[in-house]
């Protein structure tokens with residue numbers, strides 16, 4: 001291995017209680033809200049083809065004109081309690097909220113810049129009420145923070161000259177000040193979700209970022225920081241020059257999900273997902289495919305089955321309300337979670353052979369395995385192959401506990417579970433209670449006729 005000062009400082013997963021709680025979340029909510037929500041991807045009557053929260057990067061938009069959106073920020077219908085209640089009903093266990101996106105506008109009254117809610121018609125802090133409303137419902141809060149800040153004149157994409165270096169040193173202090181300010185103002189925040197860290201200017205700050213990360217962790221023991229915050233001294237991001245993940249969980253799964261367990265390298269990770277193809281902030285026009293409740297439930301199941309969390313994005317409207325499509329999805333997911341959340345919370349990779357009918361989730365620390373069924377075979381028989389000498393002691397339908405199944409043994413530790421009905425309106429969960437029967441050799445269920 002290469003000697004590194006600023007690479008990964010821990011090999012393997014964190015084993016402390018804060019991280020074990022994070023690992024168990026299963027389902028999360030992302031909230032992208034800010035000035036970009038006002039134009040919602042449209043400028044001078046023309047629709048921006050990219051993500052609405054990137055409107056300021058569009059050449060047709062002058063920074064001055066965009067920044068003057070601050071004087072229009074007045075979400076009269078904003079109610080932190082109702083957002084948190086929607087999230088609670090949906091069954092999320094954590095929420096990631098944009099404090100400052102790339103445009104530099106702060107949803108908290110930062111004392112290090114005037115470009116904040118304090119100088120908008122709304123005047124009031126947004127982050128504080130949100131943290132309070134979510135905490136009250138037992139939903140942990142992670143603060144999203146963009147290092148890249150298009151508003152701050154000291155921001156640089158790269159450092160080429162002495163002026164660049166002097167300006168960027170000021171920018172680094174500004175960034176440190178804002179992060180320590182956020183941790184001070186919102187001490188219950190469980191973690192920070194960094195973005196906007198790919199440009200050379202920041203990638204060259206291995207030592208500074210490493211010491212800032214250490215300072216934040218010292219200030220907030222247990223703080224959870226993802227792999228995207230900093231680069232090592234060779235500019236390697238997410239995984240250092242020795243291939244070890246930096247930070248506490250892998251943040252690379254943005255709008256994509258790993259296919260197999262090998263893809264996650266034994267690390268914690270979360271997948272952040274948009275409802276349309278690629279819109280995080282509120283966008284008037286949702287082009288292309290809008291994901292359905294069942295699609296999102298399958299993504300959730302797949303993430304949890306591969307040791308990850310699934311975080312669904314909401315882009316609130318400029319008036320502070322949530323759009324109908326998102327409320328409908330929150331309701332649909334919440335109804336399913338109301339019946340099946342036991343298969344999601346405290347779930348982990350079960351280590352079984354993947355079957356076409358769906359996903360296995362093992363309840364951490366137990367012998368309970370959940371079968372999350374999305375694809376019912378025409379045979380109506382769900383194939384289950386267990387490690388040798390593992391028997392099934394009980395099988396039942398989570399949504400209908402009276403519904404027991406008697407698996408048919410079709411081979412060594414191989415079973416068919418014959419479903420009682422052919423059509424299902426929603427994905428469903430079958431619970432397998434397994435037992436180690438290496439002691440006795442008798443099979444639990446009748447052999448294939």
Ligand SMILES: Cc1ccc([C@@H]2N[C@@H](C)[C@@H](O)[C@H]2O)cc1
Nearest residue numbers: 032051053054195196254272280
């Ligand atoms: C190329 C690219 C840069 C930044 C992003 C930001 N990360 C997501 C979590 C959103 O905040 C998006 O604006 C997306 C794509």
